[in-house]
Amino acid sequence: MKEDTVASIVANDMRTATIFKKYGIDFCCGGGRSVSEACKKHNVDGNKVMQEILDLDESEAEHDFLDLPLDQLIDHVIEHHHRYVKEAMPVIMQFANKVAKVHGHHHPETITIAKLFKGVSVELTNHLQKEERVLFPAIKQLLDGVSITQSSALNAPIAAMEHEHDDAGDVFKEIERLSDGFTPPDHACNTYQALYFHLKAFQDDLHIHIHLENNVLFERVKALS
Numbered sequence: 336m337k338e339d340t341v342a343s344i345v346a347n348d349m350r351t352a353t354i355f356k357k358y359g360i361d362f363c364c365g366g367g368r369s370v371s372e373a374c375k376k377h378n379v380d381g382n383k384v385m386q387e388i389l390d391l392d393e394s395e396a397e398h399d400f401l402d403l404p405l406d407q408l409i410d411h412v413i414e415h416h417h418r419y420v421k422e423a424m425p426v427i428m429q430f431a432n433k434v435a436k437v438h439g440h441h442h443p444e445t446i447t448i449a450k451l452f453k454g455v456s457v458e459l460t461n462h463l464q465k466e467e468r469v470l471f472p473a474i475k476q477l478l479d480g481v482s483i484t485q486s487s488a489l490n491a492p493i494a495a496m497e498h499e500h501d502d503a504g505d506v507f508k509e510i511e512r513l514s515d516g517f518t519p520p521d522h523a524c525n526t527y528q529a530l531y532f533h534l535k536a537f538q539d540d541l542h543i544h545i546h547l548e549n550n551v552l553f554e555r556v557k558a559l560s
Contacts, residue, residue, distance in 0.1 A: 338369040342550035344388065346401055352543065354387050363545035364497075364504045400551050405478055408552055409471045416544035417463050423537055424456045430530035438527060442520070444513040445527075451513075452534070455506040462499050466548075470496060474556055493553045500545045507538045 345352045345362045355362045358379045365373075374381035400408060431449040439446040470492050477489070511517060517535040519528045 338371060340367055340369055341365075341373050342367060342546065344370065345546055346550050346554075348391065349400065349543075350391055351388050352546070354384065356539075356542070358384060360384075361504075361542075363542045363549060364501045400547060405552065405555060406475050408547070408555075409474065412544065412547055412552065413467060413471070416540060416547070417467065419540055420459055420463065420537075420544070423533065423540075424459070427452060427530065427533045427537060428456060430526055430533065434527050434530050437524075448510050448513055448534075451506055451510055455503055458499065459503060462496070462503070465492075466496060474552075477556075477559070489556060493556065497549055497553065500549060503541065504545065507541060510534060511538065 341355060341360060341362045345355065352362055355373075358374070359377050360373045360379070368376070370385060371381045373379075374384055400411075403411070428449075431445070431452050435446045435449040470489070473489060473492075514531055514534065517531040517538075519531045523531075
């Protein structure tokens with residue numbers, strides 16, 4: 336019997352994302368692994384992880400995104416996740432630049448973090464535009480039956496978006512490493528603390544955002560072919 340993947344488990348119940356996150360297991364870009372494979376990679380007791388998942392109250396399971404009509408799922412992603420990214424990026428960039436300028440001499444990693452965040456901000460801005468202006472409208476047209484495009488023709492642009500998701504995820508893994516897991520030094524000022532707090536919140540949202548697109552929306556579109 337084929338074992339469920341991490342991504343499919345989270346797609347069936349979003350609450351499990353918190354469990355995987357706790358153990359450092361990727362459920363978005365790297366969610367295609369089985370639970371046992373993912374646990375082995377991170378040196379985590381797979382039985383313990385599965386028991387925590389089984390202990391969740393089934394009556395409270397969150398299945399909404401699997402059952403939500405695709406056009407409504409797209410609207411949710413744009414309204415909640417795309418909007419958050421657009422609003423959060425300039426705020427975090429201000430914090431990053433200030434911390435790098437003030438503390439960069441003693442903490443050179445903050446200079447690198449500012450540069451990395453600036454780069455990923457540009458890439459994410461372009462990425463969101465491509466989804467909102469091209470890919471998402473094409474999916475909605477397909478659903479409305481007004482497009483001559485077959486769902487299989489969307490496989491290439493979907494693959495491109497997934498690749499860009501991987502790139503953004505890799506940048507944040509490096510930011511997380513440089514910031515020691517978003518842990519500010521003991522002497523950190525309020526801006527320094529705010530920077531790491533918001534970087535962690537951004538990464539957390541990005542994981543959910545990418546999961547909903549890669550493992551729910553895109554998989555359901557591919558299944559239409």
